[in-house]
Amino acid sequence: MKRLLSIALLTLLATAAQAHYLWLAPSTGGTALYFGELQNELKEKSPGTLDKMKNVKASTSSGAVIVGTMQSEQIYYTHPAKEIAITVAQEELPVREGHDDKIMTKSVLYARLGQGGTSLPLDLQMTGKQVQVIYDGKPLPKASLILYSENGWQRSLHADDAGRAEIILPWAGRYVLHVKHSLNTPGTFAGKPYTVKNIITTLSLVQP
Template sequence: MTITSIARLSALATALISGSLLSGTAGAHQIWLEQNGQAASIYFGEFGDNLREASPGLLDKFTLKNVSWIAAGAKKPLQASKTAGAFVLNGKVAPGETIIAEENSYPGWESKKDGKVLFSIWTPAARIVADHSAQAPALTLDLLPTGTPGQFKVTYQGKPLAKAKVGAVVQSGWMREAYSDEQGLVSFPLPWQGGYVLEVHHEDKTGGERDGKKYDHASYVTTLSLVQPQGVAPLPAPAPVAPSKDHG
């Protein structure tokens, strides 16, 4: 395990002992989509570290009721069935199609700053595509292929998001980071054959309301999963990291 991985897990454990995932720590985890020949599945953990949370455990904090398949302007809801290690969907993507998922019910938490109690929420989301076909924004914080291989677009509430840090990682742990430009565009080399997960974070301190409860701070993390058919043969994935223990 890398030093970064150990630091992330240590931070996660500290947050769990306090009863909830905190904003900065939650950002170390992500949800992402993978697909086999039969169906797509949603995982929670850290793709680049081969960490997949389980049930019973942190996976049980999710409901994943907002999952959809989109193609050629058509949109239909998908069901997410929880297993011991993932949520399995009753659908998959083909070229030109996409599946999106957004968790809008993850438990919020209170914290104190300068003697004031603040309520925060965390919204993880994920998208998977089968090719580089251009897609339209559909998630609150979205990360989209533009139609040009290696180029992607970041949007927030449907509008381009500039200066957003985006990371691209493969299962072996290889990673690159870049920032979006004024049009929300960001580009990466995709040298490896196989699966990539791209990730973007955004913090919104304007406040709002969710499920009838006001919040002061919102944190978002969204991933985009894709498979590169050509390239250098991938390096082996690291040994799986044991799922975290849920103290909350």
């Protein structure tokens, strides 16, 4: 019985870890990067799981590369206030085997705050109240998105044939718009083969 409970717990933890994503938030004098789940008030910490994000790459709207400082529950980036767009990329995560399906998977995480600056392989571009999902420089039709709020609310959205969807922020506060694109194209990373590549991007939004 104890062994079964242990297996169930490990499976639950693995599922939770797979649901994690990166997101950015304005902070005094700069920008903070978090790893976890905004809607569940979950922010991974250092020492701990957040340390897996220590090699993320970050850049500003002018294209300048910035280096963050690891703190207890965030990676903090200092930059001039005029740099209104920040993007980060974590492309170095190791290949992992799925606990249920045993599929070897490579995950890549991106996050954006503001528009402009460095384009991401899977990007979210806002125009007014409409977002467009861009993959490899082209609109991604029928993309599935999730809008998360810091109060636990969430809403599923579906892009049209042009990769566009309307975004409505019901009340004041912070939101994270999340999109995931899976590629069933085998590849190799760090000498380890994988069958599926998951690309996850978030765009941070604020309703005053």
